[in-house]
Structures are given as structure tokens and as C-alpha cells.
Amino acid sequence: MQMLLFNMVVLILVTPILLLIYANKEPLIQYTSQDVFNGINFFIGLFILISFLLFVTTMLTYVERRLVARMQNRIGPNRVGPFGVLQGFADLIKLITKEDLIPTLANRNIFSLAPILIMSPVLLMFAVIPILPGFTIADLDIGIFYVVAITSLGSLGVFAAGWASNSKYSLYGAVRGVAQLVSYEVPLVLSICTIVLLSGSLNLIEIAEAQEIPFILVQPVAFLIILFSVAAELNRTPFDINEADSEIVAGFHTEYSGTKFALIYGTEYLAAFGWSLVIAILFFGHLGPGIGGFLMLMAKTSIILFLFFWFRGTWPRVRIDQILAIAWKIMFPLATINIIITAGEILFVQSIFNINPGNALGLQPLAIITIINIILFAGLLVILSFVKGLGQFDKGPKRYVPDIEGVN
Amino acid sequence: MTLELSRQYVVSLLTKHFEDVIDLDTEKHLYIKAENLHDVCLIFKDEPEFKMDMLRYLDCVDYIDHFELRYALLSLSNNQSLTFKVRLWGRDDPEVASVVDVWEGANLQEREIYDLMGIGFINHPNMKRIFLWEGFPGHPLRKDFL
Amino acid sequence: MRIFGLGAIKGLVVTLKYLFRPPFTTQYPENKLDISPRFRGNNFVWYEERCTGCSSCAKACPLGIIRIVTHPESHQQVGNDYKIDVFEIDTGRCMFCALCVEACPYDALHMGGDFEKADYVREDLVITTDQLREGTKKPQTQFRPQLEDIGYQGEEELDEHEAGRWSL
Amino acid sequence: MSQGNESMNESEKNIGGTESVLLNLGPQHPSTHGVFRLRTLLDGEEVVDVEPILGYLHRGSSKLAEERSYTQIITLTDRLDYLAGMSNNLAYISALEKLTDVEPPERARYLRVIMVELMRIASHLMGIGFLINDLGAWITPLMHMFREREKILDLFEMVCGARITFSYMRLGGVSHDLPEGFEKSIAEFLDDFEKKIEEYENLLLGNEIILSRMVGVAPLAGERAINCSITGPNLRASGVDWDLRKQDPYEIYDQLDFSVPLGENGDNWDRMVVRIEEMKESVHILRQCMDKLPQGPYRADTDFFVRPPEGEAYGMVEAPKGELGFYLVSDGSIAPYRMGIRSPSFINLTVLRELCVGWKLADIIVNFGTLDINVGEVDR
Secondary structure: OHHHHHHHHHHHHHHHHHHHHHHHOHHHEOOOOHHHHOOHHHHHHHHHHHHHHHHHHHHHHHHHHHHHHHHOOOOOOOOOOHHHOOHHHHHHHHHHHOOOOOOOOOOHHHHHHHHHHHHHHHHHHOOOOOOOOOOOOOOEOOHHHHHHHHHOOHHHHHHHHHHHOOOHHHHHHHHHHHHHHHHHHHHHHHHHHHHHHHHOOOOHHHHHHOOOOOHHHHOHHHHHHHHHHHHHHOOOOOOOHHHOHHHHOOHHHOOOOHHHHHHHHHHHHHHHHHHHHHHHHHHOOOOOOHHHHHHHHHHHHHHHHHHHHHHHHHOOOOOHHHHHHHHHHHHHHHHHHHHHHHHHHHHHHHHHHOOOOOOOOOHHHHHHHHHHHHHHHHHHHHHHHOOEOOOEOOOOOOOOOOOOOOOO | OOEEOOHHHHHHHHHHHOOOOEEEEOOOOEEEOHHHHHHHHHHHHHOOOOOOOEEEEEEEEEOOOEEEEEEEEEEOOOOEEEEEEEEEEOOOOOEEEOOOOOOOOHHHHHHHHHHHHOOEEEOOOOOOOOOOOOOOOOOOOOOOOO | OOOOOHHHHHHHHHHHHHHOOOOOOOOOOOOOOOOOOOOOEEEEEEOOOOOOOOOHHHHHOOOOOEEEEEEEOOOOOOOOOEEEEEEEEEOOOOOOOOHHHHHOOOOOEEEEOOOOOOOOOHHHHEEOHHHHHHOOOOOOOOOOHHHHHOOOOOOOOOOHHHHOOOOO | OOOOOHHHHOOOOEEOOEEOEEEEEOOOOOOOOOOOEEEEEEEOOEEEEEEEEOOOOOOOHHHHHOOOOHHHHHHHHHOOOOOOHHHHHHHHHHHHHHHHOOOOOHHHHHHHHHHHHHHHHHHHHHHHHHHHHHHOOOOHHHHHHHHHHHHHHHHHHHHHOOOOOOOOEEOOEEOOOOOOOHHHHHHHHHHHHHHHHHHHHHHHHOOHHHHHHHOOOOOOOHHHHHHOOOOOHHHHHOOOOOOHHHHOOOOOHHHOOOOOOOOOOOOHHHHHHHHHHHHHHHHHHHHHHHHHOOOOOOEOOOOOOOOOOOEEEEEEEEEOOEEEEEEEEEOOOOOOOEEEEEOHHHHHHHHHHHHHOOOEHHHHHHHHHHHOOOHHHHHO
């Protein structure tokens, strides 16, 4: 019970304090809606946001289970509440009321701290995401940079959890997780750079507003690289090796139970939601105004979330060496080449349409870039088809047939 | 159909290579002397008439005064099979040469027989119990185990 | 030539199709699957009138869970020699192989179609003589081809005259 | 060569300057297909040594058989490979029929083949399903395969009244004739199943992730497989054309037209594809059997408590996991003097170490899955 209280208190206190610290540094912050952040309104806004996030997290566990169940010919959870929608809350209550086990040989302090270390960066990430325009907690000019920076702190929590559990399975999960996170940061950031180049801003709202054509069409390669890098960062299929249930039981959270497990488990879905929001903002066109814009954004986010659930319901996972090879041998060069090509294209259209560097590109320049990029993307798929181990799989002729005499 | 090599045929071929390996030659079964087991197995495996490239099944029966090991061999190349037996006398630590270096398929089967029947296999790479734990009293498939 | 990614997308299409199909599973306590008339279930059906106390079933049982106590006394059943005092089946250890039903020469013991018997105490799993006497008589057609010949589906109750190969 | 344990004893040995890790996979582990333990020595992710530790499900079937009558032993055989009870029944009965010289009627032989081939489909479905599950595909392919297996089990329930522990075969025949409506049900199932196989191929065979995980991983050469007494689909995946149904036909397999699918390298991919191809062949066999199914008695007249003459017999069938044989020694009494079981799962484990060493930790699970063992049969 003490642990539970401790967790809750830290969770509720740490996040706003950190945010306040960030929010009070004058040069970094520009408020879009000043009155929201004045005095008590700030806390009300924060409370609404966090409640919303926890609600979404709990519902996502239910949604994933239902969706994947239908892909598997099953019904899925349908007992708690109408159509089982309260299943997530039932699970949450069950997990919170469970005994909080700490292995005897575990490092108690780090073991208890790790779930918070895992959860906090993900919560902090939502500070800059314009879920509702005008309701952003901190409308940073370096919004996307902040997201990338703060979420990479999560690997610290993963490693702390794996190490402190004092279990070999956990350690394997932690080591795998860190190797994977470190590898996939690179192509992720490089691909985000292409988006930044195109939009000429690091601010999430400005990136969204720069999309005369949705960037998913302008940058299909960057979209795929970001999609799979995020899948790797979220430990989702096909890159869920650090909690590979068939190999290392549950990876870094093998030894966790009760509230701490709920935190880790919830973080997985919260992070999925957060990153899906970011991808939706980066790639799926303008943010609309008001409630309509909010619903539109949620719809776009659901598409990305559905992709993650869909992958999980269909694909197996990749081996550790293959994961690292994909990151460093394919995604990293691709992202680098992509950034160079995009820069060239931007210079090209700027010179044609006489756009000053730093200004957003208009509709026609983006259309030209789109056409070039889609052609290049098709070419890329053809090239990848010839890569051994990706599109080509050799089957050497090594047949041994004994000479069978007098058969039949 | 897999051809079951007849007893007389096997004996006539074996006598080409060895003088005295037949322990007992009854109506139904061919018994090889335990001390010659390994050499005979090599002949069975390598000679083109036999070419028994697979040890199909190895089993053991406890006849109170002796144990009978039954080696069922199979030749995939010639599609023929061959069965012979080895008798081991005495109940305290009977031992026989291992055939793991001839057919590796014998590895786990010999361990199983060691575990459940208590027959030691000399030169087996890993002669320890397989199903039961070390220190289990007795060998369950023996007739005197209760 | 295989296009990179096409195979993985084919798989995705398969799962997407299933998203819009009705699930194959049924919700157990509300909906139950139909069981076959030959189903080897728990509710053993025993006709005391047909039973001679010959203990064929007890001998055939691989686990020895059928307990029969008889004493010589004239009785209405076929053999007319023994009166059955106790006929118990310990279903806690029963594996429902139906060897007892196969062995019964007088068609006195039949399998039942029940699969929902659970208890807190092992002793409660023993079907006692009284329970067998008074239980519902819905025999399954396991090893009883004569019941299949009359088109019996294991649904209605049969009395001792109908269940056997010949009536008493 | 050695099944090795010299290196296992030196777990302190430093490899490449780092300490190697001794990891126990099992006995309680999500992907050990039962209670099975793998003691693995790992250098980082790389496998240095693997030792299977068995016996957690050891029930002593051979010893139990020594005090049961021949008919009662049928119920024991159901529980060996509990995913393929019919094949176990048939293997035991074939040994018993060799011992007693009982000839089953023609219809019984057909019924046996029908049941065994249905069982083969069900067992292979489980083998592939759990394999893909081990690969990490949550449980989607597994659930799709469970669905088809469920239909097969429904067919079995129609015929013999049980879904797992069938006890269907009897000395000189089978215990039940086909029920009314079985022909229609099985025809519907087969038509549907052919489409479902296509769907499985779409779901699995093209997937680049599965390809990259399985092609070329843990190859097993044909000579080596034979030397290690590997049988069944694992042997055929190595390209060795050996199927008891062809090479030593039992029951009515010599009258049926079917082919034996072969692999090339014996890698994980081949081991999976051979199983899928075998399911197609089984469908083909089942159709022929249903067409040719003769009328007549389904069971010879035999005693319930049979007393075979003194002697011994070895009967074997091509079970889904490999060559399943029963070795019966009779002393003329009501129960066998000794019952030996050649269990394919157990003997196929001989190569497990060889397949795993040098590959990654994740590959152990896949190699183990493609060997398709069943712990009920390994430990007996």
C-alpha cells in the first residue's frame, strides 16, 4: 500500500512540477492561449489532460484486445459492462489491488523507481502535443525535438527495470530494449528531419499547418521509417523483442506485478497513443479548428493505432540481429539518402518558385516533390526486392536421396 | 515393403567378418555376443549388403535372470531392416558397449535404458539419468521394482 | 519475382478480412455446442432392472473405479441370481473411455451426455447407487448401435425396455 | 557428436572475454510446449550449449501397461501424444495385431486410415500454429488453426464420442462404425479446409519476416538426420525420401495415390513447409478413402480380454511426429510382459543441441518448434 501511494504521489507531483519548470523559462515557451496557463487554470487543464490520457490508455487495452480477437476469430472481452468496454478498468482495479511483490534479491529502490522512470517521459511528451489547438500545455518552438528527446529517456527506465529485477530474463529484455531503442532513434530522428526540412519548423502546430498536401504522400519513405522506428520504440510487433513472450517470458517486466506492472503496461499503450498522435500530426495534414479538429485528429490517430494493432495481430517478430541490421543497414542509409534527396528537391523547387529559404512551401512545389518521391518510392521497393534476406531468400540445393531399390 | 533380413542370411554374412560372434541362434531371434556388439554394429552400418544407416529402435526387456537388448536397425538405402538381440547376464550393473559413435540416434535411447533398466553403456558421452532425477532409488522398468 | 513487402501485406489482408467476419467461438455458459449422440459424458445411465451384478464393467475398467457389492437373492433382472447392494462409479478418477459400457453384456450401463459436473470435494464426485437409480435416464449411443438404429439422438429419457438390445 | 555436457560443465568459461550466461528455459516457460526444460548456455544472444532436461511429464506408461489388459492399454496410448491420439491407437493396435495374427476387415482398415489422416492434419495444424506463435505472432495463426482442428475434433466426437482421448481402435477393427451424416460432414470439412490452407499460405508463406526468420536457419543434412534416427516430417524436410506409408505400407496405404513432400535443406522453413504440404496430401488421401470406403463389418470378432501367444512384435506407423512404434512382449498372459514405445518426439530431440548451437536465443525456440515434439510423448 505504501508503494502504491508512493507511486501515485510521485506520478501526480513530478509531472506538473517538471512542466512548471519548463513553462516558467521565458525564452523557450510561447503560450498560444495565455489564460489557460494562468494560476489555477493550469492545474485544471493538466488534470483534464491526464484524466483523458489515463482514460484513453485504459480503453486502448480493451480496443486492442477486441480488435485482435476478431482477427483471431474470437469475441474478445465482453463481460464487463456493455460489450465489455469496462474491461480495461476492471483490469486496472484488479492490478492495483494486487499484492505488490518485490523479488527478494531485487534492488528495491531502483525496482520501485523504474516504472515511474518509464511512465514519466511518456506523460511529459504530451506537454507539447496539440491535442486540442489552444489547449496545448506548452507550445514549444522545438516541439518535435522535445518529443524525441524526452521519449528517449524511457530506455533508462527499461534498463533500470531489467537490471533491478535481478532476473536473467529481465536482463535480456533490458539489454535488448536498450540496443533497439538506441538503434532506432537514429533513423527516426533523421526521418523527422526531412519533415522539418519540408515544413521549415520544429513546432508541431506549424508542421501540421505547413501540410498543403499531407506529408504521407510527400514523404512515403519517411512515413514508413518513422512508423517502424516508432514500433520499435514502443516494443510493438514486429519489433517487440524486449518483451518477447515466447523467448524471454515478458522481458524487462517479468518480475513486476500489481500497480507497478499496471504502470508499465499502461505506458505501453500511452506511448502508442502519444506517438500515433505525433505521426498523425506530422503526416496527416492540417489540424482543424475546435472540437471538429480534435475529432479529426483522433480519427487520424486511430488509423495509426489500428496499424499497430493490426501488425500485432498478423506478424511475427524479427530476431535481435535482424532488428539491428534493419536499423543500421537499411533504415539508416535510407533515411540519410532521403534527407539528402529531400534537401535537393527543396532547393530545386525554391529556385523554381522563388521561395525564400525558411518559408513554407506552397501547394505546387509540394506536388512536384510528391510526384518525384512516389516514383522514387516505387523504385525503392523494386530495389529492396533484390536484397538477399529481405526480398530474396536463397535455398541451396543440398538434397540427399537414398537409392531406394524395390520400393512398392 | 521393407525387407526383413532373414536370420540365416545375416549369420552367413557375419561369419565372413567374424569367427565367433553369435551368442545364440534360435528360431526367431539372433543373439550377438555382448563383447562383440560394437564391431558387429560397425559391420552392419558400413557393409554394402547391410548398410543399416539408422538405428530404428533400441529396447530392453528384463527376463529376471538376464536382460535382453533389442536393436532394430533400418536401412533407408536398401529399404531393409534387421533385428538382433544382446543378452546381458546378472542384475548388478550390467554393462555393454555404447553404439552412439555408430548411430547417434542411440544417444537418448541408451540414456533412457540406463535410467529405467539400469544397464550401463560404456563410452556413452553423457551417461546419466534422463527421466528421473539423480539418486532415484532403483530402476523402475525392472521386474523387481515395486 | 517477389515484390518486397507484398507477402507481409497478403497476411495483413487475411487478418483484415477476419475483422469483419463473425467469430467462430461461442460464449460457453450461455451458448453450448451440440454434442454428438455418442458423446462419452458424465451422467452414467444405469438400469438396475437390466443389471445382473456380473461385474464385467468393473473388470473392464482400467482404473478400477466401479464398486459393486451383491448378495445372492432372487431379483427381477435378467440373470435372476444376485441382488445389487452397491453400484458406485468414482467419476473423480474416471477417464470416460467407455470400456465398461463396451463390456456390459446386458446393456445395463450407458454413458451419459453431461459434461458439467464439478464439486468441491472429491467424495462428491462418486456417483452413488441411489443417484444412479434415480438419475435421468438419457443414455448416449456409445457402443449401443441399437439405439442409433431407431434414430435415438440422446435427448429423451429411455426406460429399461427401450435401452437394451432386447427388452426384458 | 557429444550431446553435450563437457562444455556445459564449464559454465564459468569465458567466451570472447565475457562471461556466458546459464539460462533455464522451462520447465515453466511459455514456449516449451508442455513441461520441458532447456538448459542453455548463452554468450550474449548466441547459443553456446543446449541440454534438454526431460521427465517432468514422465508417467511410466510402459510400467503401467504391464499390469493392464491389452484392451485397457489402448486408453494409455491416447495419452502419449495427446495431439495425435488416433495415430497412437493405430500404432499400438498394429503391434497387437502382429502379435495375435488378427486380420481386421477391409472397412476397418479404411476407417483407421481416415481417422489417422484427420489426426495428422490436426497435429500438423497444432505444430505449425504453435511454431508461429513462438515466432511471436501473438496467437492469430494459432487461433486460425485451432478453428480447423476444432472441426476435426467435432468429426472425431461424432465417430467415437471423445475429442482428445479417443480409444477408438480395437483389436481387429475399430470400436464404432461411422455415424449417420459423417460422409457429408467430412466432405464439407475437406472442401472448406482446402480453402483454409490457401489462406494459411497467404498468411504465413509469403511473409518476409517469417522467411527471414526461418529460411536457412538450423539446417540439418540428410545423412545426419538419418544417423540421429530422425523420422517423420523432420527427416523428409532434410530431403530424405522416407515415409513408412510409402516405403513399408501398412493398412491400405499401398492402394492409395499420394505423394510424399520433401524439403531440400532441412532448415526450419522446410520443416514447416513439409508439414503444410503433408496436410494437402492428407486431404487427398481422405477424399480417396471416402470414395473407396467399402461396406461390411468394421470389427473382427475378438475377445475383450485377449491372450496373445508367447512372443514379441514391433508395430509401427507413420505418426504425425514420425515413426511411432510399439514393441510388445507377451508371455501368454492377459497383460503384456513388456511394452516398449519408440516415440518419435523423444528420439527427434537427439538433434536439438546440434540445431541450436551457434544460433541466437530466439532461434532455439523456433528450432524447438519446428521439431514439433510433444512432451506427453517425450516423457511417456
